[in-house]
Amino acid sequence: MATVRALVLKHHEKSDGTFNVKIRISHKRVSRYLDTDHFVSQKQLNKKNAIKDNIVLLQVDKTVNKHRKSIGELDGKIDQMTCDQIVDFVKNNKKEIDFIEFSKAHVAQLKIKKGNGVSTFRAVINSLVDYFGREKIFISEITANMLRQYEQYLLKPRKLVRQSRGTKPFTKISPGLSASGLHNHMRDLRGLFNVARDTYNDEDLGIIRIVHYPFKKYKLVKRPETPKKNLDVDQVLKIRDHECEPGSMKELARDLFMLSFYMGGTNSVDFYQMDKSNIKNGRLEYKRSKTKGKRIDQAFISIKIIDEAKPLIEKYIGKLQYRFTTRVGLSSGISNGMRKIREDEKLPQVTYYWARSIVASWARNKCRKSKDDVAMMLNHVDEGRKTTDIYIEKDWSIIDEVQEAVALIIRHLKKKEDNQQRLNPAVNFMSSINLMPLC
Missing domain, CATH: 1.10.443.10 (Intergrase catalytic core)
Incomplete structure (x- = not known):
């Protein structure tokens, strides 16, 4: 069973002489420490470095009890979890997921790994920010109805404000997406959403932070058959x-x-x-x-x-x-x-x-x-x-x-003006005979 306790680490004294109150979570002989918003001075500690200020204790107890309540929600699953998994659950339980923040972090990782999708995912992120008009978008806001309205937004010409490095913001007109472009854009959005679900949901432990799946009701527009790309x-x-x-x-x-x-x-x-x-x-x-x-x-x-x-x-x-x-x-x-x-x-x-x-x-x-x-x-x-x-x-x-x-x-074809000669040597030979003077 995991234990939760508030304490002060003496060797973590700050330059102003205060200490941050830590929450220690221990499980299976492993301990991890969480920072809190609470700070105490040496005067608020006893000889054993325990908090003696009753006002601070009341505030700290609320934080400890909140973490204990979160851990209690895990019930029997806790035996299958590591201490790090419990800490991650405690830190993020009930916390709204910022889809833009997550997506940017994912793109940054892809860029480090030199993976695919960096430019297309970045285009999706920018488009969502344009659509909502803000940088923070919670994943709960990505719904089937929102996707349908967003689709109509993408199909129409749009005025977008952009800023290159070291330049002033400028406005550009972006044409509406084609059927193929819309399919690819929504496919990439779905891809980002799926990565978020894989990151935050743990079906094995029954921890589901992203409950809804809008792409079950919203169906991607079918990709139109593209004309064959061929040349003679x-x-x-x-x-x-x-x-x-x-x-x-x-x-x-x-x-x-x-x-x-x-x-x-x-x-x-x-x-x-x-x-x-x-x-x-x-x-x-x-x-x-x-x-x-x-x-x-x-x-x-x-x-x-x-x-x-x-x-x-x-x-x-x-x-x-x-x-x-x-x-x-x-x-x-x-x-x-x-x-x-x-x-x-x-x-x-x-x-x-x-x-x-x-x-x-x-x-x-x-x-x-x-x-x-x-x-x-x-x-x-x-x-x-x-x-x-x-x-x-x-x-x-x-x-x-x-x-x-x-x-x-095309191996034996040199300059295009020589093609006919190369392809029809017999014709060229007969032509040369016809041009010879008669005896």
Whole structure:
């Protein structure tokens, strides 16, 4: 059984000669100490350092009794708990959870671990603050009705006040979210809410601090089917052969787009985090950032560095972090560069991430590779075959074959003006004969 007692620690004397009254909670031969709002001086203590001031004792007893009452609510569960768990329960029992404070702390942890979701979760936090008009939002305020009203708020254009570091606040107009954007935003909000429940609820001990679950009644808007992101061979060649100024964002976008194409659709964040240690025996080996924390194999993949990729690997791997302080900065630079390329070449709304879709589509539709092999190249996992995958050793040469087949489609095509000659040598030969003078 846990015991609760108020006491003063003699060696914790403050510079003004006072002592903070501590609450000691002991359980299973382990003790932990909690600070209180009560302070006493040496005159208010007896020779044994016990509090002798009756007024202070009355106040301290209220605090002790409150903690004892909280512990009493645990009933038989207390035998299964550690002293630290009891202290955590006593400190937080009946305390409202500030959802914004929790979410910011979670994002800070993700940033330290270099995990995914930092930027999207931060966007959700900022949007909630805008919606409520305050920084403190209790999790009990996140209800099904609130989510429905919040959804309508997100669909409409909004005036937002923002402030960059070292600048004055400014107002910007944010357009309403698309159906796809709304789905992603509410999905991320649900993700934050689920993390909060996992953090504050302990179903094994029956400690449930977040009782409600608004996403049971509120259903996320369905994600609309996105148009397939694909280009024909000539359009990819336009990107590959686009002339750029050295060091420009267009050059960066062109090179990394093609590097992703050559390397099985690798994401820019993975290129950003790589260094020379990821290059081993002519292969690029890494753990995909987007899913490494969700898989037993940590989303490890090994891809052959084909000839076309070698100069780009040498040019960018291990150097992107010196050029961009964050992966968001890299993404923004690539986005700007791709926009200029598609304007110059009159291409559709192609972005860097189309490279991943293009290489997958070509592998399946042009090269007739199986969907399983394409999925392996994309580093995807078939949820229905997880158990089977445990028993099968991965053979990276399968990816090599898919990669090689796709690369062959454009391998022998040099500058676009030479394409016709390269593809139709017989036609060009006959043309040269027809131009010869007759004897």
